[in-house]
Amino acid sequence: MNHEEYKEALALEALGALEAAERLALEAHLETRAECRREAAEMRDAAAALAYTVAPVAVPAALRTRILESIKAHPRTIGGGEGDGNQNAGTPDSHGAEVSNAAGGIGDSRDRQPQVAASNVVPLRPRASLAGALQSWVGAIAASIIIAVLVGALVVQWRRNNDLRAELTQLSGRSDEIQQQLAREREERELFSAPDTRVVALAGTKIAPRASARLAYERGSGRAVLYTNNLPPVPTGKAYQLWFIAGGKPLPGAVFKPDSEGHATLRETVPTAGRNASVFAVTLEPEQGASTPTTDAMYLLSGAS
Amino acid sequence: MAFAALHDRYAHILFGLMLRILHSRVDAEDVLQEVFLQVWQRAANFDETRGRPFTWLVTLARSRAIDRLRSSNARDRVASEAAHDVMETIGDAADEAILAENREVVRHALAAIPEDQRRTLHLAYFEGLTQTEIASKLGEPLGTVKTRMRSGMIKLRDLIGNRLGSAR
Numbered sequence: 106m107n108h109e110e111y112k113e114a115l116a117l118e119a120l121g122a123l124e125a126a127e128r129l130a131l132e133a134h135l136e137t138r139a140e141c142r143r144e145a146a147e148m149r150d151a152a153a154a155l156a157y158t159v160a161p162v163a164v165p166a167a168l169r170t171r172i173l174e175s176i177k178a179h180p181r182t183i184g185g186g187e188g189d190g191n192q193n194a195g196t197p198d199s200h201g202a203e204v205s206n207a208a209g210g211i212g213d214s215r216d217r218q219p220q221v222a223a224s225n226v227v228p229l230r231p232r233a234s235l236a237g238a239l240q241s242w243v244g245a246i247a248a249s250i251i252i253a254v255l256v257g258a259l260v261v262q263w264r265r266n267n268d269l270r271a272e273l274t275q276l277s278g279r280s281d282e283i284q285q286q287l288a289r290e291r292e293e294r295e296l297f298s299a300p301d302t303r304v305v306a307l308a309g310t311k312i313a314p315r316a317s318a319r320l321a322y323e324r325g326s327g328r329a330v331l332y333t334n335n336l337p338p339v340p341t342g343k344a345y346q347l348w349f350i351a352g353g354k355p356l357p358g359a360v361f362k363p364d365s366e367g368h369a370t371l372r373e374t375v376p377t378a379g380r381n382a383s384v385f386a387v388t389l390e391p392e393q394g395a396s397t398p399t400t401d402a403m404y405l406l407s408g409a410s
Numbered sequence: 411m412a413f414a415a416l417h418d419r420y421a422h423i424l425f426g427l428m429l430r431i432l433h434s435r436v437d438a439e440d441v442l443q444e445v446f447l448q449v450w451q452r453a454a455n456f457d458e459t460r461g462r463p464f465t466w467l468v469t470l471a472r473s474r475a476i477d478r479l480r481s482s483n484a485r486d487r488v489a490s491e492a493a494h495d496v497m498e499t500i501g502d503a504a505d506e507a508i509l510a511e512n513r514e515v516v517r518h519a520l521a522a523i524p525e526d527q528r529r530t531l532h533l534a535y536f537e538g539l540t541q542t543e544i545a546s547k548l549g550e551p552l553g554t555v556k557t558r559m560r561s562g563m564i565k566l567r568d569l570i571g572n573r574l575g576s577a578r
Contacts (some may be wrong), residue, residue: 113556116563121476122541146461151567154466154574155535157512158520159430161422164442169421172443173414176450185532 106128111141119148188303207320276370289372293330299323303329307405313337316367318405327375333387336367336404344392345404349373349379355386359395414469419505424471431475434482441478445471464576476538477511519569528561531544532556
């Protein structure tokens with residue numbers, strides 16, 4: 106609430122129409138603003154004046170007696186015994202004598218501003234109302250507990266929501282992956298079953314005797330897949346590159362890195378000029394790839410067809 | 411004993427208020443007793459620089475009555491006899507004259523306030539409804555209700571001005 110909103114809340118506070126949280130906020134504000142406090146008092150006076158519109162009703166004698174008896178049974182102590190029916194274990198001398206003393210002011214002052222509780226035992230105007238402060242503290246604490254619980258519940262709910270969302274994202278990511286994998290496998294199946302698909306075996310050379318690979322490509326479209334096995338691990342900054350050698354001239358293919366077991370699956374489109382290649386080879390190149398082989402060392406090589 | 415004088419000066423006003431709010435003699439008697447006990451115990455907390463004694467007493471009494479109203483509403487309360495139409499003149503004649511004058515001043519002021527504003531004041535003060543409860547009861551936006559209450563209260567304050575005599 107800003108200052109204007111607090112001013113607006115004063116009328117509602119006087120009517121007891123504020124919600125608990127707003128009332129607490131307003132009370133805190135009033136502690137600091139004398140101007141608002143003055144207006145609050147005016148508003149409360151106006152609200153209390155509504156009581157004048159109600160017809161007074163005589164209190165039955167028995168009730169009057171009960172009331173006067175009950176205050177004798179509850180001697181008050183300095184600072185004001187707070188709480189409903191709170192039995193202050195009063196000292197013996199804080200009894201009847203105090204009752205008459207305390208109210209003496211009222212009996213004597215039949216002026217137009219009777220003092221509600223003039224007393225020569227209890228200060229009429231305590232510097233700070235300890236009990237009142239305590240009460241608003243208890244209220245404030247209760248309110249903050251409620252707020253804390255609500256915020257806690259909100260946070261729990263929010264976290265759960267986030268977890269679920271993360272899980273959902275993960276699941277839908279996983280589902281996308283599976284979809285892609287299925288699409289790839291379907292593509293490969295098509296590739297292998299296509300009538301003009303050529304499958305070439307590549308064998309490991311002397312520097313990679315255990316390595317082997319299969320290259321399948323469709324002559325018409327150039328769609329190709331290369332599967333490798335047992336290729337040695339690549340050093341940092343390096344990658345394997347596929348070459349199509351046609352007419353003694355190597356055409357660059359894609360670069361790839363095998364996994365720790367030397368397996369790799371490379372999808373590639375063979376350039377038109379490479380579709381009649383007689384030889385396919387794999388060399389170790391810089392990982393961004395090269396346009397012509399930077400080395401003569403071949404890892405995989407197809408037999409000339 | 412002078413606490414008795416305090417009691418005799420205000421009890422019938424407060425008892426009328428209790429009955430108006432609670433519509434139950436049993437509850438009204440109960441709460442009135444509670445209120446006087448609190449007045450007695452809290453008198454030390456009363457700070458006359460922060461407000462008038464009449465306002466302090468009435469505010470305390472009204473808020474205890476609304477507390478009771480809310481808790482007894484929750485208990486599915488049985489309608490009890492309404493006794494607030496009983497008007498009796500007791501106590502000091504001069505006080506009673508002032509009381510009657512004040513009643514006229516406030517009634518006049520209320521009559522000059524638009525009905526929709528007056529209604530919100532009554533629902534809050536005597537029925538103990540909060541702003542949101544009033545808004546939902548009237549089917550009006552909360553902002554409208556707040557504005558009505560504020561306008562009504564400002565008019566009430568200005569119209570009453572210093573015209574109230576002090577049986578305060």
